[in-house]
Amino acid sequence: MRHPMFMRRRRGETDALRPVNDPRWLVVRDRFSRVIESQALGPQTDLRAVMRAEGDRRRRDGWLVEDVPRNCAFLFCDRQNERVCVSIECYEPGPAGSPRRSIRP
Numbered sequence: 001m002r003h004p005m006f007m008r009r010r011r012g013e014t015d016a017l018r019p020v021n022d023p024r025w026l027v028v029r030d031r032f033s034r035v036i037e038s039q040a041l042g043p044q045t046d047l048r049a050v051m052r053a054e055g056d057r058r059r060r061d062g063w064l065v066e067d068v069p070r071n072c073a074f075l076f077c078d079r080q081n082e083r084v085c086v087s088i089e090c091y092e093p094g095p096a097g098s099p100r101r102s103i104r105p
Helices: 047-060
Strands: 024-029 035-041 074-079 082-089
Touching (some): 047 074
Antiparallel strands (some): 024 082, 074 082
């Protein structure tokens, strides 16, 4: 059975960078998941544009920037011996230097 061309997405796949009605945060973490920097993003922000701008900024600063994986809201950047993860997160991160918190009680 063939499906029409417009039915390309699999069931359950969502666009992780689509604008949403809730706040999000652009977060940069080191290789140990510690917060290096973060920026609050308001509801309905164009998250794809935010990720593109951050990747472009890092490229200009000499980073090797990987592409955003399909259906994901993160990318990795490398420069010399440093590697960071840039992501869009739905929970407010802790202050700089804090580790990733578990959401389990």
